[in-house]
Amino acid sequence: MIDFDAARADTPGAASTVFLDSAGASLLPNPVLDEVFGHLRREAEVGGYRAQEERAEDLRQGYSTFARLLGAQPNEVAFTDSATRSWLSLVDAVPLGTGDEVLISEVEYGANAVALLRLAERTGATIRLVASDETGQLSLDALRAALSERVKLVSLVHMPTNSGLVNPVREVVDAAHEVGALVLLDACQSVGQLPVRVDELGVDLLSGTGRKWLRGPRGTGFLVVREAVADQLVPRLIDHSAAPWVSRDRYQLRDDARRHELWEYGVAERLGLIRAAEYAAALGIEAIAKEVDARARFLRDGLAELPGVRLRDLGRQHSGIVTFTVDGLGPDQVRDALRAAGITLTVSPGTSTLIDMTARGLSAVVRASPHYFVGFDELTTFLAAVGALPRS
Numbered sequence: 001m002i003d004f005d006a007a008r009a010d011t012p013g014a015a016s017t018v019f020l021d022s023a024g025a026s027l028l029p030n031p032v033l034d035e036v037f038g039h040l041r042r043e044a045e046v047g048g049y050r051a052q053e054e055r056a057e058d059l060r061q062g063y064s065t066f067a068r069l070l071g072a073q074p075n076e077v078a079f080t081d082s083a084t085r086s087w088l089s090l091v092d093a094v095p096l097g098t099g100d101e102v103l104i105s106e107v108e109y110g111a112n113a114v115a116l117l118r119l120a121e122r123t124g125a126t127i128r129l130v131a132s133d134e135t136g137q138l139s140l141d142a143l144r145a146a147l148s149e150r151v152k153l154v155s156l157v158h159m160p161t162n163s164g165l166v167n168p169v170r171e172v173v174d175a176a177h178e179v180g181a182l183v184l185l186d187a188c189q190s191v192g193q194l195p196v197r198v199d200e201l202g203v204d205l206l207s208g209t210g211r212k213w214l215r216g217p218r219g220t221g222f223l224v225v226r227e228a229v230a231d232q233l234v235p236r237l238i239d240h241s242a243a244p245w246v247s248r249d250r251y252q253l254r255d256d257a258r259r260h261e262l263w264e265y266g267v268a269e270r271l272g273l274i275r276a277a278e279y280a281a282a283l284g285i286e287a288i289a290k291e292v293d294a295r296a297r298f299l300r301d302g303l304a305e306l307p308g309v310r311l312r313d314l315g316r317q318h319s320g321i322v323t324f325t326v327d328g329l330g331p332d333q334v335r336d337a338l339r340a341a342g343i344t345l346t347v348s349p350g351t352s353t354l355i356d357m358t359a360r361g362l363s364a365v366v367r368a369s370p371h372y373f374v375g376f377d378e379l380t381t382f383l384a385a386v387g388a389l390p391r392s
């Protein structure tokens, strides 16, 4: 069980707002803040290179920390500056050509979808949509019908950005592997919220971010490339860290996931990200998942009872992302009125998951995403504030 008072004491931001935006960018805990500020201060004292050398072992250990968190080996982990950077680097390295197919689901994230459209233009590969089932999660029947030896990649969003859904991963992986397709899991919203282990889920590739449920700094991301497929994925553009320059006309591409990294990065942010992962692991991801689930259920039950409030969540299994609209008020108006009442949450626009939101006739939804450091009394305050919104 998580010590709620200790979690609050570690979260300075929680004192000034009811914080319901961990799906956007969560509140950093003190140990992460101290790590980032401490390293920046050290850089100012001795210069960035020496400061980095002093933390070389901690930076190296970061790969093991993430490997433990994600059920991977340290050589299967790489760090980037965002989930999208991770996703782009991975997808761009998948060998694709005319006649090849990439499958996506109806809740594909906007950045991924646009990248795939461009990739299809460039490579001649075709993107095919796998329909959702009646609950809104990816339809396994539709997936099986779409799979053939032409499919080289299945892109699966674990938890979409704005529909409260958790997609089934293991079943998708098993079906995709039967035809030899790779599975790329967008775990941007799930790592730090749920146990996400590539060894159990069987995914080949994974992308994630630091700033959301892991409570790390902005500008941080990570990826996993399973050892068995690392060779197949050659990034198009590499630097002398991904591929050391060994003689005038030759480079030697790294044989691990770090072929997806660049030499330069924000060391303070990286250290903060590693600290955030250690912090989450010390609390226990299972314990975090329980706390998030209890809060999301409380919100869904409470919102369902409010007249004129419509829950917009999909799926059989629900995540910590609770989405809704209020009759007679635009999502932006709801967000602004709640912000004036001391509540922080965000609006997720239709363009974030264009296919799904268009099909449901939604231009945007209000998104409330409570982490374990939010109290149930605060959730009650939030529900009362939604109930009291002035309607036209």
Ligand SMILES: Cc1ncc(COP(=O)(O)O)c(C=O)c1O
Residues within 6 Å of the ligand: 023, 082, 083, 084, 085, 109, 111, 157, 159, 160, 161, 186, 188, 189, 208, 209, 221
């Ligand atoms: C499901 C999903 N995938 C990918 C992303 C992109 O993450 P980033 O902004 O770190 O690139 C987001 C961001 O909200 C997301 O919700």
